[in-house]
Amino acid sequence: MLLSLDTEYSMDKNPAPEKILAFIQLYSFELHEVLIFSPSTFKQLAEPLEAWLQKPTSVVLVFFGNTDLVLLSKNLFNSQPLKEFSGHVFDFFLFFRMIHCDQRVNNFAHWARITGNIILDKTLQKQNWVEKQLTTQDITYLTEDVHIFKYFVAYVRNVLPLNLTNSWRDETKHNLVVLSYQLDQVLIPSFVENTLTGICINQDALVQLTHNLSQKYDQTLKKLGLSQAEFQSNKQFTAWLTENWPELLHKGWPQTATSGQCSTSKEGLYKWIYSSNSTFAQLNALELDASANHTSPKNLLSLLEEDNNPEPINSFFQQDEMQFLTSYLSTKVLRGQSTQCQTLSKHIEPTKSTLHPQWMIDGGDTGRITAKEPAIQQIPRDLDFRSLFKAKQNHVLIVQDLAMIELIIFASLAGDDNMLDIFDQGQDLHIYFASIFLNTPYEKLFQQKTVNPNGFKKLRNLMKNVNFGMVYLMGVKSLFQRLIEWGIDYDKVESVHRAWRNTFNALHYYDLCKAAYSVRSTGLFNNFHLITTIRGRPKRCSEDDGIQEFFNQSSIKASVPSIVNFPIQGTCADILKTTVRVFLLLKQKSLVEGELLITAHDEIVVQCPSKNAVETDKPLHTLLTSIGNSILQSAIDRPIHIKVESGVGDTWAEKA
Template sequence: MYVNVYRQHQNIWCVWCSSDAFSGLKSIDSDCLIPLREIVQITATESVSAIELEDFYIDEKSDAISSQAAVSYEFVEDGQRLAEVLKPFQTCQVIAVDTETTGLDSLKDRIRLVQIAAPNQPVIIIDLFKVAKETLAPLRELLQGTPIKVLQNAKFDLKFLQQAGLPIAGKLFDTMIAAQLLDAGVRSHGYNLAELVKVYLGEELSKEQQRSDWSHPSLSSEQLEYAARDAAILLRLREVMKPKLTGARLVKTAKLEFDCLGAIAQMELNGMLLDLSRWDSLRQELEQRRNQMAGALRQQFQPALLSAQLDLLGNEVSLNLDSQPQVLEALQQMGVPVENTSKLSLIPLAEGHPPVRALLDYRKAAKAVQAFASSLPKHVHPITGRIHPDYQQMGAATGRMSCRNPNLQQIPRDKIFRSCFIPAPGYRLVVADYSQIELRVAAELSGDRRMIEAYQNDEDLHRLTAALIADKSLDQVEKSERQAAKAVNFGLIYAMGAKGLAEYAYNNYGVQMSLKQAETFRKRYFEAYQGIARWHGAIKRKLPREMRTMGDRLRRWKDEPKLTELLNTPVQGTAADITKAALAKLPAALKETGAKLIGTVHDEILLEAPEKTAEPAAKILQQVMEQAGQRYLRKVPVKAEVAIALNWAEK
């Protein structure tokens, strides 16, 4: 039996020789494996410590509220009574926290009720409309205290409580996040509280009062019972989820997710500042460019149609560039060998057919106007004047975050777009991103010697790849060849085909690549990086239904997975784990600088810092990010590149 030397601290066996189902994440180079008998003892600093496991209460058998018991509660409208009723909760090991609010916008709506539940205690319902702020100290102390706080969709409550001057600190347990981790990418139900109660407890939870008027001066008994039940049932949910997380080896991943909840809530509350004047100028410029490109394209395409399109009066109708049949007919009449107008079909033909190139450029310009330029100002908040997106912490099955309303993670990297995002007066943006983190993870996972050595020697991997696939010396590599090598590196670690590589190169790097070129690059890449090739081949032979990241995050497939997904999951998922590990540490690390988290785009983290503390904040950000990476990667060094800027484009 063998163990992977990079994962030695976790006692993980090699998947290629009777593994423990840690599928596909080992190096398959023999010198990266050591005999099991040589395993060293696990240290507390390298894994979830005994203290952390105890805090998670994995083995604890607490007195959770029975499913058949009626939920008793005490309604508190008097601040003088608050200290007395909360006194028993201060010594609890775990409490549940829930809120009822007047709306969904934490920046303009208010909390009406805060509910606190604990085993063998009545649920305490606190009316924040009635209890004076100066008497809330006992509640504030409890929320900042040592008990583990159990919440459902914790980010929502964290933001409202923060705005109410009742921030939560300490250990959290989010039942929604726990359920998403347990599903591991195979989703068969929703993640609202009623769905989770049905799935994990086998009960129906009425949500009839959810949309009732929580701003009314007098709340009904039905509303109060609903509020109490929602809080109490969280304790029972957690008791069911704990052994499931343990059985699925997801305790460490759950702790990571719970630890970065506060940072994500902060990012959403802080938001990003958009220079509306500059953005409007950009919108006008983009619309003008789109219209010019559309006019030029119609002049090329219109004569090629078999017969001019006529209206009822016999007048020629202008070509509709959004009509696939019309565009396809024009392309075919111009001699372009294409059966449809999908991007995948068009990109390999762009180099040899100028009309195809012009069509792709037009579509890109039209998308820029439609998806970003016209819609983004609508998301500027009327109170803060900033954009506050909604980050989905478990947005992808790999564990990667997504973003919506608006999706700032899809803002093009072009300087004309990013220059419109600015800091507040007297502040600076501090922007850092990981250098080639997914390639570094792939190097570690595959054990590819050439790639690992390049990173250890601080070589430019893109230049190295360009030299290898072009059969040139490093000093002969041109800038355009290095740019093409970026697409090759990032695309082929996931075993893209030649067509997919050509599309990826154009979409992400603006590189035109013919199908023949893509095939040649692909062949030479795998000849150069044989460790990557062997890793791909081993995964392809097994096609496992489960994969894990280097942090043990799990992903399952109901049906036979695609090879690209099997390769993407451990790489992208480990990169996501690294970013989240950094986010979890940053609020405390940055506290003295006054810097605030304002956004993240996969491997990039953005701060807004006072001018005087921007430099120390930048050093802290870089240090925390690199330390987070080295928790996962043992042989490949991790680098974060940081900049202090007046706008997002200056990174």
């Protein structure tokens, strides 16, 4: 029993952005009939829809359905998510995105064209639907939007018999529809509930943080000698730079593609400063000052000294130029943080002091859960921002983080016994590699955690940059870009790069990815190269993703395409999603208390009554470790020991 659902709404931006539901469209596959409901008839739909959902074979079909189901819950069921949604919703956006993640466009109109050869005119979608008298054209548009689902259903029926071979477990086959349901579809009701419930925000603290950042922003602008208009306008900034720093123009300050003005893009500046056409290409050509404080493996230990913050080594820019560039980029960061504060403020529901983000279960190319309105996953990790997110009254937040999970997944896929042994022994991988590179006992370096915590943190962060760069097969130049702020010259970065490759098994992982991707798929994937996560989530790429370059490489020099990143980051997403799925099952059986509040990268945040904190924290911790271990051990014949870092408290900052 199938029923396709779509809604039309308009935005009300005062006082905070809110979607106002105007029409609900339903198409019954049994009756071959389209029904259109306006606000005056919404309540008439509530009872029969709820009763219909209780039938075992009923399925509601949606496309990017979080918004539709949230609006339905608000207007028909008093903002209470229907438990009947669980197991009775199928989102074609999630399905198409999982099996065709190489597609640059995954919108409704695209798939209408692909599956039904129908060209949709979506211009009507943006009109003001509230209190609108429907025209014949409008009715045709509303009808067509839910009628097209029959082509989506036909597509799924065609692929239903097809299975997918796992890249890491040759004997394992995956049914595409079942895989989509298990990894993504089953989570839909939870994230509808999440959007409806919202996340509590400390508005007073947000106002104070916004004020503090604004003050810092103004101070740095004053120090630079720039007005806000000059800082934000390409044209005005070009005039200012021409007058004050003409030498930077001569050295190739990036320009906008259209107007030829000086670009104010932070990303463009980083690319210029750290590109092969400027600083780094000339490091070997220019004669470095022999008296410069170049960091050698031995004096890298000086990073453990208090308040040591070495200046970047750079022979292309003068010292005053580097100081200006550093200050300018710091100001860009401050402005970005100020903008994030303003975005949070814009989306707060003022009467409740809550945020209600729109969650995207497959928002990232690797299957990671993301959010928008606002983008929760982009919130900085520092305490000032995370402490803004708080538990509601008489509740606590349980924050759990899969520690170094991407490194553990890499070691499992690469079969790197050395790295896995380090994790098994409970050692810190970042300090371990520091001990290898510096030829200093691990215990001596780790003692600095209590003797000199600031210096320990600096060294650990440095090696963290190395480890997380190298597992994704970063080349020497890219690694140098990561480490320039530490004052390490190019030769020493080459030494770090070589030492890591000699210690761990990156090349073997690279070869495994190439071998897995060399097998061309058939059937649905139409002779495309394909790679999966350990759990089976597929990734295929078009030729413009650098695949040919990837296969032609005799060594790792050029940039490596996403197929090297995908098995690691996608497996991480699968672990989190599977954990959420099992947690929800336990919650349905009243075995745990709490509601999923946030998932960001490798973290899960659950809100529960204060009195149930221990009873919720321990099962969630057990789920994360046992599910992660189980998934990883299916790809490698040895025990895996995942570590989960957790915190319980009033705010998200309890584990930051």
